[in-house]
Amino acid sequence: MLDTKTYWLIGASEGLGRALAKALDAEGVRLILSARSAERLASLAETLTADAQVLPLDVTDPQAAQAAANAVQADGLIYCAGAYDPVDAADWNAPAVARMNGVNYMGAANVLAEIAPRFAAQGAGHIVLIGSLAAFRGLPGAIGYSASKAALSSLGESLFADLSPRGVRVQIIHPGFIDTRLTQKNGFAMPQIMSPEDAAAQTIRAMRRGGLHHAFPAPFSWLFTLGRFLPPRLFYALMRGS
Numbered sequence: 001m002l003d004t005k006t007y008w009l010i011g012a013s014e015g016l017g018r019a020l021a022k023a024l025d026a027e028g029v030r031l032i033l034s035a036r037s038a039e040r041l042a043s044l045a046e047t048l049t050a051d052a053q054v055l056p057l058d059v060t061d062p063q064a065a066q067a068a069a070n071a072v073q074a075d076g077l078i079y080c081a082g083a084y085d086p087v088d089a090a091d092w093n094a095p096a097v098a099r100m101n102g103v104n105y106m107g108a109a110n111v112l113a114e115i116a117p118r119f120a121a122q123g124a125g126h127i128v129l130i131g132s133l134a135a136f137r138g139l140p141g142a143i144g145y146s147a148s149k150a151a152l153s154s155l156g157e158s159l160f161a162d163l164s165p166r167g168v169r170v171q172i173i174h175p176g177f178i179d180t181r182l183t184q185k186n187g188f189a190m191p192q193i194m195s196p197e198d199a200a201a202q203t204i205r206a207m208r209r210g211g212l213h214h215a216f217p218a219p220f221s222w223l224f225t226l227g228r229f230l231p232p233r234l235f236y237a238l239m240r241g242s
Helices: 015-026 038-047 062-071 094-122 145-166 196-209 220-227 232-241
Strands: 006-010 030-034 076-079 126-130 169-175 213-216
Touching: 006 015, 006 094, 015 030, 015 038, 015 196, 030 038, 062 094, 076 094, 094 126, 094 145, 126 145, 126 196, 145 169, 169 196, 196 213, 213 220, 220 232
Parallel strands: 006 030, 006 076, 076 126, 126 169, 169 213
Antiparallel strands: none
16 A cells, blocks of 8 residues: 555656656655755655645755755665766766766665664665666666666665565566656667656556566567576667667
């Protein structure tokens, strides 16, 4: 049951995070909303039916993440903060790669440093990490993004191994392309691109079902879930043809 819970939603100001906030609010979930932009969070909170706590946060600041986590009392955490820039290895953009790793992986680690031990001590809690199909194999033009999402996925698996015996639910959600300001940077075809609202609905269905990994949309996600077991040359040939 979600309607009796309080979730700390990090990355709530834009895209999937914003759509998730509205969808969870409609389900009766109480929300604590975090992102860097206090203005965007406030405008979001005004659209929700229930009072939501607004907690601006830069997840790349470990001290700020610790202070925010200490101030939060929640039944669950949804980590939806994300950074993306297309970067080819031949044109390495060090600041962009550092930013993606800082937000997509280290930001989650900064928050979980406080939340994971607390949930373990309570013997309860729900951790939802918003990953990406890009986590399943390194993708062309995705230096920084694929690696950071793969690291987040591996972190989630370790959390599951350590925390599920202690009563904490851990899930990793792997969406495909979502129509946001981030994917608007792409100059290539994006099969089965979803609206943020569709992706939010699928995320909530996954949260209800349980289970560690969830990838969507099908059948596009099958290329990635099954592609982990294909020889590299075949996988990247399929990617070029997708």
